Amino acid sequence: MYIPNDDDFGSYDEDSLDAFEEWNPTEESIRPVRGRHRVHKKSGGGLARSSTVLGVGVIAAVGAGGIATAQDGKPPVSISMPDLPGVGAVADSLPEAKSLPGVGSLMSDDSADTNASAVAAPLTAAGVSTTDAEQGTTDAGEALRARIMQQAENQQNQADTAVRTAAEQAAAEQAAEEAADQQKAAEKAADAKAAAKKKKEEEARKAKAEAERLAKLAKSYAIPTSSYTLTSHFGDAGSMWSSGHHTGLDFAAPTGTPLKAVHTGTVKEAGWAGAYGYRTVLELEDGTEVWYCHQSSLNVSAGQKVSTGDVIGRVGATGNVTGPHLHLEVHTPGGAGIDPLGWLQSKGLNP
Template sequence: MASNKPAPEAPSRFGSDFTTEYASGTDTESGTALTAEFGTEGLGGTDRSWEEWNPTEESVRPVRGRHRVAKQRNGLARSSTVLGVGVIAAVGAGGMATAQSKPPVSISLPDSLADKLPDANSLPGVGALFSEESAADQAQTAAAPLTSAGITTAEAEQGATDAGEALRARILQQAEQQQSAADAEAKAAEEKAAAEKAAAEAKQKQDVAEAKAEAKAEAAKKKAEEEAKAKAEAERLAKLAASYAIPTSSYTITSTFGQAGSMWSSGYHTGLDFAAPTGTPIKAVHTGTIKSAGWSGSYGYRTVLELEDGTELWFCHQSSINVSVGQKVTTGETIGRVGATGNVTGPHLHLEVHTSSGTGIDPMTWLRDKGLTP
């Protein structure tokens, strides 16, 4: 890199050459003789001692003239070496512009003047601006280009030397990280929504399955209860059937209870008719006592059997009676025979059932309650 040629040294009145060459003689322009007041003893020919320099507003004013001393922090430029660097960072639509460096400009000062300049660290209020870094660190900092300012150690290890590009890379990396975080958050939200939907569907299916299972279990329970009830009823009827019997055999049911007709004086049939041949045996339906036995008008020959609970069974239209009043009979015992006596159209057994209060009920229903099927 090219640099400006150093300016020639100007004679100093503080140097020995100036004292010897210019302290005496004649001014070439005015013709006035020069005295030795600018000798080695200082101005005015008197011996003056140098005091500690205390910078004031007048003494720290910038030097006007061709040569200027650039003062920079952190040891970037000291004494006769000045490092001039221009750094431009611009942000545009396309990104961050690269910082460009300017060539350094060398400025030299006479050694006689440079040697007598005070040390910056000794200046009141100025020395604090300089860090207490070592000379090696200062040299390394001064040697480092300003374009590397702001580059992290990791970026420097990766070979990054341009601060603008490093900043641009960090911005892009941060944008990518933010985009990745947003994508991850969106994906997590989608996964959460999908999981919640799947859980809701699974719960709904589970509820439906549980409802079906519960309904099935309830139906099975109800069926089992009904079956158990039917079984118990069958057992009960079987047990009753062992102690009850159909009143005759080889019969045909011709008229039922409540059937309407003019041939019955009440206007409806009051019993159950078993049509059978004359002389067919009539059996005691259940164990009981003969309450009456004999002729009974339109009923013909009739036998009344009273059971233990007070129920009365009427056996009517018999051709003959085989029992007497007060006699104890058992289930299946013959108490008479089928006939056609009384108000009849043919031989049959007319059976009526009366409760203990005297109310007539349907014989068919009563027999079925006892486990019998006429």
């Protein structure tokens, strides 16, 4: 594109510029151009086309603003530009006004209707988006209000969703905790059941072992007599006994019924013992003493070794008695008297 310089315009004086009058646009001068604009070039003038471009630019500016009024009511004044040397070449190099961007539509026949529609559009439509228009909203305030309400609703929905999600998570955690507690309770119950079963089995095993022990032990121990009835037990109270209570276990049986050694041992004493009548004291290997009292006769003597089941005497009624019976006492190695029934049972015997 050619750019003119000062030499192209030649020289001119300020008096010639004073001849130009002030130009004020009027309704007629800014009326939209319809159809093809014709430019009359002055003879010898170089600014005919440039003045046309200037006029079109004014029309575009005024048309885009939508308003133009006359100032001070002055009549329209024709604009006349002096012919300047060299300007013609510049004018010839300028493009057609219709080809300028944004100007072509102003020069077409439809531009008036478009501009009229733009001017006629209400200011309240500013800020109305295409989506708002599609939803039937044409007022900017109403559109803003709708967007604010929509935003508030979205925020409320998000808050509700967060609350619901938190509640669901809390419920899931609580359910998981309850399931874990139930699992622990079930495991605890199973452990308790298993422990009880194990304990029962252990007790059964111990009972079996004890029964086997007593059965084996019973083979080495024997009940001291036969054909008897238990009449008085250890600890029974009464005035018949000097101590105020019974110190042994009585086996009532006919006189002459054999008396047997309850276990292997040594005869420590055999003879008369006052209120006990004829008495035999059998000392066992562990130091326990077994007393046989009120015998009618003695079959052993002191220092004699006997085995389980050997006959050592006979049932009688000697000493302080009310009838024939065996008064049996058991003393620990320390000399304390204990219940003969419990001691016999501990040996696997059940008199």
